[in-house]
Amino acid sequence: MKKIVGLLLCFILFSQNIYANPTFVLIQNKKTSVDPVKVEVNGNTLQSAFQPFAYGNRTLVPIREITESMGANVAWNNQNKTAQISLGDNKVVLQINSRAVYINGKKKLIDKSSIPVFATYPKENETKTMVPLRFLSEALSFNVDWNQEKQQASISNVKTVSVINTKDVSEDGGKKTADKAVDLTKKPDDKNTDQGEKREIAKKVKATGPVTVVIDAGHGGKDSGAISPIDPSVKEKDLTLKVTGILKDLLRAKNYEVIETRTRDEYIGLAQRAEIANSNQAEIFVSIHFNSSTSGIASGIEVLYAPEDRVKIKKHEQIHLAKALNDELKKATGSSMRTMKKRPDLAVLRLTEMPAALCELGFVSSPTDLENITQDSYIEKLAQGVANGIERYVNNYVEFE
Ligand SMILES: [Zn+2]
Numbered sequence: 001m002k003k004i005v006g007l008l009l010c011f012i013l014f015s016q017n018i019y020a021n022p023t024f025v026l027i028q029n030k031k032t033s034v035d036p037v038k039v040e041v042n043g044n045t046l047q048s049a050f051q052p053f054a055y056g057n058r059t060l061v062p063i064r065e066i067t068e069s070m071g072a073n074v075a076w077n078n079q080n081k082t083a084q085i086s087l088g089d090n091k092v093v094l095q096i097n098s099r100a101v102y103i104n105g106k107k108k109l110i111d112k113s114s115i116p117v118f119a120t121y122p123k124e125n126e127t128k129t130m131v132p133l134r135f136l137s138e139a140l141s142f143n144v145d146w147n148q149e150k151q152q153a154s155i156s157n158v159k160t161v162s163v164i165n166t167k168d169v170s171e172d173g174g175k176k177t178a179d180k181a182v183d184l185t186k187k188p189d190d191k192n193t194d195q196g197e198k199r200e201i202a203k204k205v206k207a208t209g210p211v212t213v214v215i216d217a218g219h220g221g222k223d224s225g226a227i228s229p230i231d232p233s234v235k236e237k238d239l240t241l242k243v244t245g246i247l248k249d250l251l252r253a254k255n256y257e258v259i260e261t262r263t264r265d266e267y268i269g270l271a272q273r274a275e276i277a278n279s280n281q282a283e284i285f286v287s288i289h290f291n292s293s294t295s296g297i298a299s300g301i302e303v304l305y306a307p308e309d310r311v312k313i314k315k316h317e318q319i320h321l322a323k324a325l326n327d328e329l330k331k332a333t334g335s336s337m338r339t340m341k342k343r344p345d346l347a348v349l350r351l352t353e354m355p356a357a358l359c360e361l362g363f364v365s366s367p368t369d370l371e372n373i374t375q376d377s378y379i380e381k382l383a384q385g386v387a388n389g390i391e392r393y394v395n396n397y398v399e400f401e
Pocket residue numbers: 218219225226236289290
């Protein structure tokens with residue numbers, strides 16, 4: 001009997017570990033038990049190594065991840081521990097451990113349980129700035145839905161993206177072929193007429209003239225991006241511009257049409273960056289970033305992309321560009337590569353219609369990475385790796401008509 005009770009107890013403990021997924025974080029050095037919450041932004045699950053959680057009756061989310069996926073911009077002031085978050089005309093200023101917030105310059109007091117805090121995730125040994133999801137969403141004009149059963153918060157600021165009707169997508173540039181005309185004669189009640197739901201996902205990109213590549217130097221102007229905790233003079237926004245400055249020349253030498261989202265230290269919104277690519281009907285979009293982590297342990301290069309089954313405006317398989325960049329970056333730099341990640345929540349990946357990838361070219365917080373990325377010769381290697389990746393993708397996945 002004892003044995004059975006023991007087994008049963010083991011089973012209960014074991015299954016709780018799997019299903020209840022209890023999480024502990026440190027808030028003001030206090031071990032605090034929190035419940036994980038799933039967060040969706042415009043229909044996409046927020047991807048983060050740092051689990052959003054319920055604290056009191058509020059959902060707290062890591063600021064960097066949530067603002068990035070909302071397409072908002074965050075500027076962090078380390079001196080007074082304030083974050084300024086802006087999206088469109090809305091501006092929100094939050095301060096760690098403070099009830100006072102500013103919405104478009106107007107001071108407000110938020111609920112005690114909504115106060116932004118630092119939370120240390122013990123497993124990762126990283127400290128993240130956590131902000132209240134509901135407050136932030138509403139201040140930035142997002143709708144918030146809470147599903148108690150799923151423990152899921154969904155926020156959105158867009159109407160559901162309408163699914164592209166294949167009838168309107170013709171691969172021959174508007175001229176309908178006889179085959180397609182026949183296809184379209186099917187009555188709506190025919191068995192196979194869910195064309196409205198289906199999208200044609202092409203493996204290859206068709207290009208008529210020179211391939212247009214939009215290269216996007218992440219951050220800029222008031223948005224510094226990551227600042228190295230080791231050497232604060234090293235800012236992500238400067239590094240990204242250095243890479244794209246070399247990259248554009250490498251690509252132009254190979255007869256690509258290159259469009260840069262920025263060429264100097266200026267602020268450009270995330271949606272605007274995607275719009276530059278869409279309105280120019282670019283074949284390829286590559287965003288350049290650098291990473292940071294509070295632990296200082298994380299290092300290496302990682303390539304992110306938004307899988308087409310998660311982003312309805314995509315018309316091509318997305319992984320091939322990411323893979324080509326991943327492999328060529330590895331070859332060019334010899335640096336360690338982290339696994340490629342699916343990030344349908346990132347604005348520049350989600351809002352661009354063409355194959356797109358985002359390269360995080362190293363950690364400003366890692367001593368080894370920092371030594372590399374502060375050398376011009378290594379920046380050249382990074383640019384060369386990205387250029388080779390684009391070339392490899394074009395050779396294998398772009399068809400010229
Ligand atoms: Zn960045």
